[in-house]
Amino acid sequence: MPTADPIVSAIVEKYRNNPTYVLQILREAQEALDWISPETVETVASGLKIPRTQVQSVLQFYSFLYDKPRGRYRLLFADNITDRMAGNIALFEHMLSRLKLKPGVVSSDGLVSVDLTSDTGMCDQGPALLANNRAIPRLTMRRIDEICDLVKAQAPLDEWPADLFRVDDNIRRRETLLTPIAPGVALDAAIARGRQGMLDEMKRSYLRGRGGAGFPVGTKWDGARNAPGAERYIVCNADEGEPGTFKDRVLLNSFSVRVLEGMAIAGYVCGATKGFIYLRGEYKHLQAKLQREIDEMRAGGRLGASIRGAAGFDFDIEIHMGAGGYICGEGTAMVNSLEGKPGRPRVRPPSMVQVGYLGKPTVVDNVESLAHATEIAVEGGSRFAKRGTRTSTGTKLISISGDCERPGVYEYQFGVTIGRILEDCGAKTVSAVQIGGASGVLLTPDEFSRRIAFEDVPTAGAFMVFGADRDIFEVARNFAHFFAHESCGFCTPCRVGTTIQRNIMDKIAEGRGSRYEVNELRRVVEFMKRTSHCGLGETAGNAVRDALNKFRPAFERRLHAKDFAPAIDLERALEPARRITGRDDAEAHLETEGS
């Protein structure tokens, strides 16, 4: 038996040997030890009394956990399309060359590795990277040089200049949500209305879930409240992983009072005493600040037992960190992740409000939805419902990035037109806008009179602007890679379909595609939509579908002249043989340059 590492054992004990915390334990162990060794796996498994395979399942599921050494400095460049447009690849290559590294390969002295990752929620201030999970936005060549110097000098991250880690809110337009409510005011208002009264106001407001699906929040709360059982949970979905979105980052940074009190109000209405904030790993920079606020709330009687003196209003909040996994934004996957499992979606029914976290009724609400609850507590549902449209009430935060003068967070009443938003953010000569992130829709100028609303263009808030010169094929290809990387692997159509889609897009990009591939893409997209287990697979082909429908020439000009080019590339097929024989001379290649 390997000897238990005292550092790891201490972390396991800190979490009271509770297996639901395995992801948190692995995150902390990696922060201390730079990676998760087989010995760490053994120590965690035996400490938690779970099979080692359960620990390995979690370890291998999340992108930011490493089962092999990746260096003391682990630098990950965000690789969303907006980072691409802002030149992240040139910066990435500059860093690789300065540190004499290959992508994803740790330096021979074990000091550093540099690689790419999915969107990190910094599209308004990209290109961005994560240094050991800490965000560094606004990258320039000069910043890259500075980071390289710090790495070479082996400066501890805590001693890096604080300005490197500065994340701006970039709030450009405010209405009622981006307006502070003084601590305790919303709680008092909710208590004054009573549990049933507050629920009635929620229903009257017709607040719909801001994660994009638009389910009425009051109906969800009512379902949880009436579900059998004594224990209930509130989960704040702060895992905004949709490429192009970052509005929750701003709410959590500057309006956390509203988010946290919104959670408490949800607990009050539903009869839950415990809440979790599932915070995406990319937002680690917000963790300490949020924890301080939770502690202050507890000290000030706004969390804990008998909140604001109301007997029986007991509620507390815990932060649970994610570790890189887009799928964990799906409600049932998130609850699995909270339970210390891989973030795979569950089979529905039963719904979360019946059988959720640890089998108990659970409400999973978006950060923005919960923040809105405080507004409804204070002003009542009828006033709230006066804003927006009849079926999309209230305001919506939009995360704007890409080709515009003023990227950032904008708050609008539902019903605002795309054209108005583009005008406000200073977007000129726009060829298309991707709304709702990689899983959303691509709209062209003839559609800019359409409105942001559940009944027209629904969105969780991502709004990426593409200027006239942008190649929409590459936009779709970036998203195809994203989905192949983020598919959880649970169901056949998504696990295989996202890979097929990516491979076809790559074949077309190489100039080897034909009309056949274009038609095949359509079939695969439709297939994934119809047969996938969850929303990830259902929407994984949206970007490719829209690009095909609206930017056909971007595909056509890449197509091979013939009807079909075989998939096999003889030169590439020789690669395994070259690898096995250790040869790379001219004779080991099909044809040499110029022959």
Place this chain on the structure above:
Amino acid sequence: MAETTFTIDEQPIPFTPGQTILEAAKAAGIYIPHLCYHPEFKAHGGCKMCTVLVNGRTQTACTQKAAAGQEVDVDTPELNAMRRTLVQMLFIEGNHFCPGCEKSGACQLQALGYEYEMMSPHFVELFPERNIDASHPDVLIEFNRCVLCELCVRASRDIDHKDVFAIAGRGQDAKLIINSPTGKLGDSALAVTDRAVQVCPVGAIIVKRVGFATAPIGERLYDKNPISAEVESCEIPEAR
């Protein structure tokens, strides 16, 4: 009672409350294809072979409860084409070479390929690089053939109480892993008599020395009858 029926392809099917569509269909002698489902275990719902239309919406029959008045479509050209595509996806995702496989003729993936008239793999093969684990004295694991159905995971956890198997990794990196200090099957608690050894629907978990010593290929279970003939019992056939 009249209210406890639903229809499959317009035919009335009785059910008892709590039964899934798949269970009720099976009891009525109607075949709904499946790969990751097994009556002994909690439904998984991942392979999607049992996808049917319930009142026009796609659902997995192994997880969806039967309800009075439901109209379920099972055997339609569109659904069967969809099942063929699923089988093709499973084929190209792994490395499946039926002529050399010990499970040929008793393999559910192969049988589903025949059932749904899969005449070619259609998609470009991914040819993943996967290993074989022959470290156990009696059992071989051929990871090239694993379809991630999790039946061995469930059997080892729920029946054998050994937790020998688990799925790790995401997307195309998803793979079966083994609970032992070395990650090798030979160092795990697995015994050849374990239920987990018997439930593999494909040729991924193979008992050594019996693969070709039983009925010859051509005279095995699905060589004699198509997989759709198997509605009475869902027992996973052994290769003999």
